[in-house]
Amino acid sequence: MSKRSNWAIPYLIFLVLFVVLPLVLIVVYALQDGNGNFTLSNVTRFFTDSDALSTFAVSVEVAIENTLICLLLGYPAAYILADKNLNKSAVTVILFILPMWINALMRTLATAELFNVFGFTLGKGTLLFGMVYDYLPFMIYPIYNVLLKMDKSYAEAASDLGATPVQVFGKVTLPLSMPGIFSGILMVFMPTVSTFAISEFLTNNKIKLFGTIIQENINSSMWNYGAALSLIMLVIIGLTTILLGGDEREVEGGTI
Amino acid sequence: MSDKNIIIDIEHLSKSFGDHQVLKDISLYIRKGEFVTLLGPSGCGKTTLLRMIAGFLQPDEGTIMMEWDSKGGKTEFRDVAGIPPHQRPLNTVFQRYALFPHLDVYDNIAFGLKLQGVPKDEIDTRVRKVLKLVSMSDYEDRDVESLSGGQQQRVAIARAIVNRPKVLLLDEPLAALDLKMRQDMQIELKEMHQKLGITFIYVTHDQSEALTLSDTVVVMNEGKIQQIGTPIDIYNEPVNSFVADFIGESNILNGTMVHDRKVNFIGHDFECVDEGFGENNPVDVVIRPEDVYLGYELEGAQFSGTVKSCVFKGVHYEMYVETDSGNELQIQDYDAFEPGRTVQMLIHPDDIQVMKKERVENVIDCKVIDETHIEMFGEEFECAPISGNVESGIPAKARIQFSKVDLMDHEEEGNASGEVWFILYKGNHYHLTVKTESGEYVYVDTNDIWDKGDLVGIKILPEDITVETVDEQEK
Numbered sequence: 001m002s003k004r005s006n007w008a009i010p011y012l013i014f015l016v017l018f019v020v021l022p023l024v025l026i027v028v029y030a031l032q033d034g035n036g037n038f039t040l041s042n043v044t045r046f047f048t049d050s051d052a053l054s055t056f057a058v059s060v061e062v063a064i065e066n067t068l069i070c071l072l073l074g075y076p077a078a079y080i081l082a083d084k085n086l087n088k089s090a091v092t093v094i095l096f097i098l099p100m101w102i103n104a105l106m107r108t109l110a111t112a113e114l115f116n117v118f119g120f121t122l123g124k125g126t127l128l129f130g131m132v133y134d135y136l137p138f139m140i141y142p143i144y145n146v147l148l149k150m151d152k153s154y155a156e157a158a159s160d161l162g163a164t165p166v167q168v169f170g171k172v173t174l175p176l177s178m179p180g181i182f183s184g185i186l187m188v189f190m191p192t193v194s195t196f197a198i199s200e201f202l203t204n205n206k207i208k209l210f211g212t213i214i215q216e217n218i219n220s221s222m223w224n225y226g227a228a229l230s231l232i233m234l235v236i237i238g239l240t241t242i243l244l245g246g247d248e249r250e251v252e253g254g255t256i
Numbered sequence: 257m258s259d260k261n262i263i264i265d266i267e268h269l270s271k272s273f274g275d276h277q278v279l280k281d282i283s284l285y286i287r288k289g290e291f292v293t294l295l296g297p298s299g300c301g302k303t304t305l306l307r308m309i310a311g312f313l314q315p316d317e318g319t320i321m322m323e324w325d326s327k328g329g330k331t332e333f334r335d336v337a338g339i340p341p342h343q344r345p346l347n348t349v350f351q352r353y354a355l356f357p358h359l360d361v362y363d364n365i366a367f368g369l370k371l372q373g374v375p376k377d378e379i380d381t382r383v384r385k386v387l388k389l390v391s392m393s394d395y396e397d398r399d400v401e402s403l404s405g406g407q408q409q410r411v412a413i414a415r416a417i418v419n420r421p422k423v424l425l426l427d428e429p430l431a432a433l434d435l436k437m438r439q440d441m442q443i444e445l446k447e448m449h450q451k452l453g454i455t456f457i458y459v460t461h462d463q464s465e466a467l468t469l470s471d472t473v474v475v476m477n478e479g480k481i482q483q484i485g486t487p488i489d490i491y492n493e494p495v496n497s498f499v500a501d502f503i504g505e506s507n508i509l510n511g512t513m514v515h516d517r518k519v520n521f522i523g524h525d526f527e528c529v530d531e532g533f534g535e536n537n538p539v540d541v542v543i544r545p546e547d548v549y550l551g552y553e554l555e556g557a558q559f560s561g562t563v564k565s566c567v568f569k570g571v572h573y574e575m576y577v578e579t580d581s582g583n584e585l586q587i588q589d590y591d592a593f594e595p596g597r598t599v600q601m602l603i604h605p606d607d608i609q610v611m612k613k614e615r616v617e618n619v620i621d622c623k624v625i626d627e628t629h630i631e632m633f634g635e636e637f638e639c640a641p642i643s644g645n646v647e648s649g650i651p652a653k654a655r656i657q658f659s660k661v662d663l664m665d666h667e668e669e670g671n672a673s674g675e676v677w678f679i680l681y682k683g684n685h686y687h688l689t690v691k692t693e694s695g696e697y698v699y700v701d702t703n704d705i706w707d708k709g710d711l712v713g714i715k716i717l718p719e720d721i722t723v724e725t726v727d728e729q730e731k
Contacts, residue, residue: 153354156312159341160348161368161419168342171367175358 026234029227042228052213052229059210062124063192066131067139070188071181073132074139078180079173081140082147093144100137105197107134112201122203130202131192138191139184146180147173182244190237262323263288263423263455264309265333269318271304278304280479282318286423286457286472291449293458295466296476297502302459303427305476309457310348310425311341323422346423347416351431353408355400361387361411362396368419386418389448406437413448423455430465442468463503467491475499491544496611497687500542501680507548507585509683511541511610519610522683523581524559526603530610540611545574545588547607550599557600561585563593577601583683618656618698622723623649630654630723633672633714634694639721652725658687658701660720663712670713674698676706690714 033039046052080086081093099107111130112122120126150173158172159165196211205212210233217226262285269282278301286292294302307313309320314337324334325345336344347368355364362383369379387393390410400408409429416424429445430438446469449456460466466473467487475482475490475498483495494500497508511521513533519526521541533539551557561579573592577585577599585601593599622632627646630639632654639654667673677697678689688700690712698714706712 151352151354153350153352154356156341157348157350157354157356157415158367159312160310160346161415162342162371163367164342165340167371172356176356 026227026230029224030231031228032224034224042224043232045225046229046232055208055213056210058207059193062127062131062207062209063189066128066135066192067185067189069128069132070136070139071184074136074184075143075177075181077136078140078143078147081144082150096140097137099133104134108198108201115202122206124203124207126202127199127207130198131195134198135188135192138187142183142187143177143180146177146183150176186241186244189240193237194233261287264323264457265321266305266309267319267321269305269308269315269320271301271308271313271316278479279308279315282479282481284474284481284484286455288323289453289455291446291456291458291469291471293460293466293470293473294476295460295463295473295502296482297461300476301479302461302476306348306425306427306457306459309423310346311336311339311344314338345421346425347419347421348425348427349409349412349416349429351427351429353412355408355411355415357401359400360396361392361398361400361403364400364411365396365415365418367415372419382418383414386414389417389451390414390444405432406441409433409441413445417448417452417454421454423457426456426458428459428461431460431462438465445469467503475502477502493609494542494611496614497540497542497680498678500540500609500611505545505586505588507543507545507683508680509541509543509583511539513537513539513610517605519608522559522579522583522585526558526608527605528608528610529605530608533610533612538613538616540613542609542611543585543603543607545586546572547603548577548585548587549602549604550575550577550587550589550591550593551601552593552597552599554600554602557602560598560600563595563597563599566592566595568592584681585683615699617658618654618661620654620656620696620698622652622654624652624723624725628718630721632721633674633692633696633698635672637671637716637721638718639723640719642723642725645725650725652723655722655724656698656716656720658699660716661690661698661700662715662717663688663690663700663702663704663706664715665712667711667713670715672714674712674714676708676710676712679706679708 030042031038031040033041077096081096087093108130111133112126115122115126154172154176155168158168163171193209194211194214196209196215199205199207199209199212210229214226214229214233217223217229264286266282266284266286269279270277271279282301282305294305296302304313308315319335319337321333322336322344324332324336326332356367359367365383365386366379369382374382383396384393387396390413392407392410392414395403395407395411400411403411409432412429426445430441433441442465445456449469458466458469467490470487472484473487473490474484477498483490483499485493490499490503494503494506500506500508509521511519513530513535514520514525515535516531516533517528519528519530519539519541559579559581561577564576564578564584566573566575569588572588572590575587575589575593577587579585579601587601620632622630622637624630624642624646625636625648628638628641630637630642630652637654642652662670663676664670672692672694674690674692676688677691680687680689682701685701685703686706688702688706690698690700692698692714
């Protein structure tokens with residue numbers, strides 16, 4: 001080992017302690033019964049547990065809906081922010097990113113309180129509102145980044161070759177901003193699948209999400225089943241990443 | 257339009273970005289099938305002009321008229337103000353190519369045709385034909401980012417000409433290529449122009465490229481057209497010292513027009529072919545380095561000098577010769593002359609280009625503060641006592657000789673500061689254009705060596721500033 005590579009040792013220790021070890025623990029707990037014997041029953045239990053399965057389906061559905069709404073709202077916002085003719089000030093960009101500086105739990109609590117004050121019934125509508133409110137900046141920022149860095153001459157060349165403004169967008173700007181869109185989808189979809197705080201506060205646990213069952217199991221000391229559910233979720237998130245991002249290095253959107 | 261051969265007519269075009277006026281009253285027409293080059297240093301407005309023709313920018317003032325095929329099959333001439341780029345009958349080759357990175361070579365070239373709804377098999381034939389024209393057959397499936405600079409350039413040209421535009425706009429298309437590649441592409445572009453018969457409007461800052469390619473060269477500087485002409489006209493008969501200096505190599509010298517057909521410079525009288533400059537009027541004289549004949553013994557020699565340096569340049573030798581009057585001349589000859597030897601020289605009347613001097617002294621707008629102070633370049637200057645009306649705040653003009661302006665190394669040493677903007681060597685001194693912080697120009701004659709872009713302090717002695725108040729001029 002050369003001297004310079006020794007510098008990596010603290011980080012290696014950190015990684016082992018806080019990333020590798022917990023992951024190993026999750027796997028170990030997931031594959032044990034309450035007495036510490038090896039079993040697959042925790043995993044198979046999920047696939048026969050209709051409550052867990054339907055909660056999982058609801059989670060994925062809510063996550064897809066949230067991602068779609070964020071994309072539909074976030075893309076135009078990012079486009080306007082990145083266009084120097086429409087947005088001449090950097091302050092507006094900061095205003096859009098600003099909510100991310102405040103703890104998500106605080107924002108969610110405040111939102112729930114607002115709904116109470118105005119007398120909204122808590123349910124799916126308020127849940128989606130809260131999710132979009134929390135995750136929209138994570139969609140806007142990577143798309144904004146890609147659009148801002150995009151060479152203006154691509155759009156000019158398309159226009160020069162006879163494309164109307166709508167065609168310029170559809171044939172050049174949109175395809176070239178795909179890396180930002182993928183990045184945004186990843187950053188919104190993945191955390192929404194595993195969230196539980198938003199559903200707890202904004203639906204009073206009327207709607208249970210996958211994260212909620214994991215939390216319930218762990219809280220009621222069902223560590224092994226909770227670990228198995230976490231493992232399943234990790235696999236799903238991993239698969240989404242591979243399907244969407246492919247090679248992470250190609251995702252130019254950048255994160256925050 | 258009376259002349260049917262005109263395809264684009266530009267009249268009194270002006271454009272400003274903020275406070276900065278980039279184009280000032282540009283008028284120009286372009287004939288059908290012509291290869292026109294807009295030539296000038298960076299920041300001269302040439303690209304802005306091209307972008308206005310393409311429709312990416314709208315002029316503040318003036319009109320652009322263009323030949324236009326209307327739907328009924330009639331060809332008319334119309335003002336294109338407000339018409340967006342995608343409706344204009346022209347295509348552009350962009351400086352950095354702007355090939356779509358998400359499409360392959362074929363789809364890049366087919367982009368415009370697909371938008372027009374051209375049938376698929378016609379697209380196919382046309383794309384293949386144009387690929388062949390730019391010598392890029394077999395590359396159609398390639399990813400554009402895997403191509404070299406020269407290949408991307410060819411695809412960019414193919415993508416534009418496949419649409420059969422009336423006019424092809426090229427924005428410094430060869431700037432990113434290396435020298436050898438650039439020379440090859442110049443020849444190919446010229447051939448392409450002849451083969452296609454399309455009007456080319458070409459923007460470049462490279463004067464040799466402009467001379468090689470063009471039918472007509474439009475020399476621009478500081479947002480104004482300096483000269484329009486054939487490459488030969490521009491080279492042989494530059495209208496001012498900017499054009500003479502920018503195009504090719506030249507000796508630009510101060511002279512005096514003795515009378516018609518006789519001019520005095522470097523301390524000698526020369527026969528010339530120029531008339532109409534008056535008698536004993538100061539003029540600028542341009543001598544191209546290849547037009548001075550040299551010999552150790554030369555029959556009919558007009559003056560003599562000492563060879564200072566001699567460098568082999570491939571085809572010719574480039575020499576600097578100090579004349580008997582102390583001027584330095586750049587001379588090119590096929591024969592080498594030894595440094596240190598005395599040589600005799602001769603210039604033919606035809607090879608002397610006389611130009612009217614654009615100015616003989618600085619005349620600067622200023623404001624009177626009191627009897628001995630004025631505000632100039634946004635700063636206070638002490639000046640020679642002002643005669644006549646000395647009311648504070650009235651506008652006036654300050655006259656300062658070129659040689660009386662001192663430039664200082666440190667900006668704070670002068671009354672005002674500025675940047676060396678343009679340098680002209682005049683045989684025995686430099687004529688500098690300095691742009692002051694207030695955006696005005698002051699012209700300086702100096703023997704000191706400065707570089708373009710140097711920041712300098714501007715110092716002028718009070719007795720060298722002669723101020724005339726405006727109502728004095730009216731008398």
